[in-house]
Amino acid sequence: MADTSTSTAAGHNDQQLQQLSSSFHPPSQMRIDGVNIEESWKNWIQKFELFLLASRAENLPDKNKVAMFLSSIGDEGLHIYNTFVFDDEALRDNYATVKQKFVDYCSPHKNVVFERYNFWKTTQSVGETIDAFVTTLRLHAKTCQFEQHRDSMLRDRIVLGCNDVRLQERLLREPDLTLCKAINICRAAEATKEQIRTIKSASGTATAQTVNEVQKHRSVKQEKSTCQKCGTTHSPRSCPAYGKQCNWCSGWSHYEVMCYKKRSESSAQQLKPQQKSVNRGRQVQRRSDRGRSSLRRGQRSASRDVNALTENTENQLYVGVIGVNSVTESEKTWYKELMIEVHPISCKLDCGAEANIISKQTYNSLHTKQRIRPSDTVLTTFGAWKIKPLGVVRLAVMHNYSQFDVDFYVTDFDAVTLIGLPTSIQLARSDKMSR
Numbered sequence: 001m002a003d004t005s006t007s008t009a010a011g012h013n014d015q016q017l018q019q020l021s022s023s024f025h026p027p028s029q030m031r032i033d034g035v036n037i038e039e040s041w042k043n044w045i046q047k048f049e050l051f052l053l054a055s056r057a058e059n060l061p062d063k064n065k066v067a068m069f070l071s072s073i074g075d076e077g078l079h080i081y082n083t084f085v086f087d088d089e090a091l092r093d094n095y096a097t098v099k100q101k102f103v104d105y106c107s108p109h110k111n112v113v114f115e116r117y118n119f120w121k122t123t124q125s126v127g128e129t130i131d132a133f134v135t136t137l138r139l140h141a142k143t144c145q146f147e148q149h150r151d152s153m154l155r156d157r158i159v160l161g162c163n164d165v166r167l168q169e170r171l172l173r174e175p176d177l178t179l180c181k182a183i184n185i186c187r188a189a190e191a192t193k194e195q196i197r198t199i200k201s202a203s204g205t206a207t208a209q210t211v212n213e214v215q216k217h218r219s220v221k222q223e224k225s226t227c228q229k230c231g232t233t234h235s236p237r238s239c240p241a242y243g244k245q246c247n248w249c250s251g252w253s254h255y256e257v258m259c260y261k262k263r264s265e266s267s268a269q270q271l272k273p274q275q276k277s278v279n280r281g282r283q284v285q286r287r288s289d290r291g292r293s294s295l296r297r298g299q300r301s302a303s304r305d306v307n308a309l310t311e312n313t314e315n316q317l318y319v320g321v322i323g324v325n326s327v328t329e330s331e332k333t334w335y336k337e338l339m340i341e342v343h344p345i346s347c348k349l350d351c352g353a354e355a356n357i358i359s360k361q362t363y364n365s366l367h368t369k370q371r372i373r374p375s376d377t378v379l380t381t382f383g384a385w386k387i388k389p390l391g392v393v394r395l396a397v398m399h400n401y402s403q404f405d406v407d408f409y410v411t412d413f414d415a416v417t418l419i420g421l422p423t424s425i426q427l428a429r430s431d432k433m434s435r
Contacts, residue, residue, distance in 0.1 A: 024054045029074025041106035045099070048072060062095040069098065080105060115143040119153070123161040130186035134158065155179040162186065229254040264425065317355040317377060317420075336427075338419070339398035341366040345417050349427075353420035355379070358408040360390060362417055370394055372410055379409065387411065397423070400430045 027047035031040050048069065052058045057068065070078055084101045091097045119140040124133045137154050146153045159171045159182060167189050171182055226233055230241035239253070247256045256262065338347050340358075343366050357379075363372070372391035379387040389409040397404045406423050419427070 024051055026051050026068065026072040029072070030077050032074075032076045032080070037106050041102060044073070045102070063093040065095040066093050066098050069095065077102075110143050112143075112145050115140070115145075119144050120157065122157065124163045126163060128163075130158075130162075130183060130190060133161070134183060137161075151179040155182050158182050158186065164189065227258075229258055231255065231258050317353075317379065336419075338427075340417070341368045341370070341395050342398070347417045347419045349419050349424050351421045351424055353418055354422070355418075355420045356406055356408045356423055357389075357411055357415060357418040357420075358393075358395075359411050359413060359415045359417070361414050363393065363408075363410055366395070368393075368395065375409065377409065379411075399427050402430045 027044060030044040049058075051072075052065065052068070057065065060068075070081060073081075080102070081098070084098075084105075086092055086097070119137065122137060122140055124130075134154070137157050141150055141154060144153070155177060158179075159168060159177070162168055162171075167186065170189070171177060171185060174181065174185065227239055227241075229239050232240070234240070241255050241258075242253050244255065245252055246254055246259050248259045249261045251259070251261075334349050335346055336349055337344050339345075340347075345362065355377075370393050372393045375389060375392040377389065377392070379389055389411055392407050392409050394405055394407050397406045404423065404426050408417075
């Protein structure tokens with residue numbers, strides 16, 4: 001009774017194993033080419049022998065295993081088998097002999113020197129982990145015949161081939177370094193780098209949040225400042241004057257109360273008496289100096305008037321009549337004493353001039369450290385005469401406890417220091433603020 005149940009269980013197990021083995025399939029045909037034939041053979045034979053074991057065919061007769069081998073390896077493998085020469089025809093059905101024939105065919109003689117050259121030139125690629133690098137080295141070492149020195153050769157190549165200079169220094173400082181210890185140190189270094197990268201990423205997020213808070217604070221601060229277009233406070237990009245036309249200058253996107261041109265013209269009104277005197281001087285000059293000859297005679301006379309600049313081109317400016325060290329009683333009303341580089345200098349205010357002029361002699365008397373810079377500007381005189389200045393210098397002008405950095409064109413003749421319209425407007429604003 002017991003024998004019957006045991007035989008029944010054995011038969012049931014055999015049936016299950018037979019069903020299980022039928023579910024396995026042989027590997028695909030072996031790919032044979034002239035470059036990677038050895039690697040293809042190693043991969044294929046490993047898969048085939050695993051198939052024999054899984055399908056319970058490893059105990060079959062050699063003739064059956066050879067038949068399975070040749071039917072699975074493919075047409076190219078079968079052609080190679082037909083070229084083999086056997087000492088005994090009976091060996092054609094011997095599985096071990098057939099397998100060895102393929103090993104000899106697919107694994108040509110190794111050049112140990114070249115294999116070791118490939119081993120020693122192997123380096124860790126960027127982004128390659130230490131485990132992947134060690135696996136590559138182990139595969140190269142299999143054909144180098146290192147024998148008992150294999151671990152020491154792998155250790156040396158890890159130290160010399162890793163792509164981290166600091167890690168190399170750490171490994172070289174380690175006494176009694178072994179292969180296992182070198183791998184563990186490299187793994188610890190990789191883990192530390194990853195942890196630091198995570199910490200920095202979190203810190204970067206916190207920094208970005210801080211920057212956003214600062215920008216938000218700046219935006220709130222900007223909202224509280226007075227707009228230069230409408231004169232009110234509002235949030236950015238919501239100015240009520242946008243697209244509106246100014247009633248004063250017919251310009252766009254600002255109100256009349258904030259019009260820059262209107263404020264400039266109002267400041268210029270402070271110099272209106274001086275402007276009238278300048279106009280009278282010009283009218284007299286025009287009547288007396290008709291033509292170039294009369295202008296030359298006027299320049300050689302006691303007044304030695306010098307006419308300067310109208311902006312006809314990009315590098316030309318207009319300057320009114322400059323008296324050379326000769327000031328009449330009627331002209332004193334449009335002269336003003338200014339502190340230039342802490343020296344009191346009598347200056348002529350000319351609202352019709354567009355630049356400031358100082359003579360080389362006056363400049364030298366200031367004993368300033370400011371140097372004359374080259375300039376391409378041409379001073380055009382009345383009657384189209386042109387004067388080339390020596391250059392331009394920036395000087396400090398003090399007026400009503402305010403300091404202005406002003407550019408002066410330096411002339412080579414002893415002319416009265418001239419203050420043009422732009423600087424005159426600044427002085428008028430200073431007068432208004434002092435009042």
